[in-house]
Amino acid sequence: xxxxxxxxxxxNDNSLDTTTxxxxxxxxxxxxxxxxxxxxxxxxxxxxxxxxxxxxTNSIFAVKWVPGSGTxxxxxxxxxxxxxxxxxxxxxxxxTLTTGWNFQSGGAATVSGTTSGTGLGTALASGNWFGIxxxxxxxxxxxxxxxxxxxxxxxGGVTVGGTFDKTKCQFRIQAGHYTSSESPTWAFIVDEAxxxxxxxxxxxxxxVGGAWTESAVKVRSGGAWxxxxxxxxVGGAWxVSH
Numbered sequence: 001x002x003x004x005x006x007x008x009x010x011x012n013d014n015s016l017d018t019t020t021x022x023x024x025x026x027x028x029x030x031x032x033x034x035x036x037x038x039x040x041x042x043x044x045x046x047x048x049x050x051x052x053x054x055x056x057t058n059s060i061f062a063v064k065w066v067p068g069s070g071t072x073x074x075x076x077x078x079x080x081x082x083x084x085x086x087x088x089x090x091x092x093x094x095x096t097l098t099t100g101w102n103f104q105s106g107g108a109a110t111v112s113g114t115t116s117g118t119g120l121g122t123a124l125a126s127g128n129w130f131g132i133x134x135x136x137x138x139x140x141x142x143x144x145x146x147x148x149x150x151x152x153x154x155x156g157g158v159t160v161g162g163t164f165d166k167t168k169c170q171f172r173i174q175a176g177h178y179t180s181s182e183s184p185t186w187a188f189i190v191d192e193a194x195x196x197x198x199x200x201x202x203x204x205x206x207x208v209g210g211a212w213t214e215s216a217v218k219v220r221s222g223g224a225w226x227x228x229x230x231x232x233x234v235g236g237a238w239x240v241s242h
Contacts, residue, residue, distance in 0.1 A: 003146075008050060036066060038189055039175040040186070049171065053085070057136055063173060063191075064194075073179065077096060077178075078173075079093045079174040082133065090132065135166040
């Protein structure tokens with residue numbers, strides 16, 4: 001399963017863009033430096049949230065992970081969240097000291113099913129991506145992981161119930177700790193934030209029954225039809241056509 005990336009922010013200018021990209025709800029704990037986003041995991045759970053909304057029916061919100069700095073505690077965690085306009089939330093929280101993750105909900109949204117798993121946290125390598133979304137008609141929100149930003153593997157998913165608008169989601173990046181007696185210095189570090197659309201480069205439109213219908217591009221290989229990406233000739237080389 002291949003995905004195409006739409007960059008939200010690569011944090012390369014070392015100045016958090018709070019004009020067009022982010023709302024900063026972590027003054028004193030959120031910085032952009034060394035071409036990365038740093039969020040210190042304070043007990044107030046500081047975060048940044050996108051100003052724009054996105055449809056996550058066929059897309060996921062993902063971040064490119066970098067090993068955190070400082071010292072974490074047993075209650076330290078980092079979170080990425082889908083927020084709808086009414087304050088309903090689907091939250092993915094990951095441990096800093098284990099490979100564990102779990103789904104949570106906020107507002108009038110609910111999550112049910114297998115809400116926890118492994119494969120994030122200490123299982124992540126620098127440059128790995130992880131994200132959530134792709135909430136289709138079955139209302140399952142998936143958690144994905146990728147080593148290259150091209151091919152994502154599902155680690156699990158939960159059924160989203162209650163009230164939640166998957167067509168208008170803001171994205172939140174957050175870190176914190178829930179034990180007040182602890183004083184961690186650990187910071188969640190993100191190299192990039194992006195939206196990934198499933199098979200966006202693998203589709204075209206064909207005429208069916210007098211109407212244009214979206215269709216996956218496929219070619220015959222080894223006796224079977226397989227997905228393919230359209231390419232064009234540019235500068236003497238074949239490149240993927242957007």
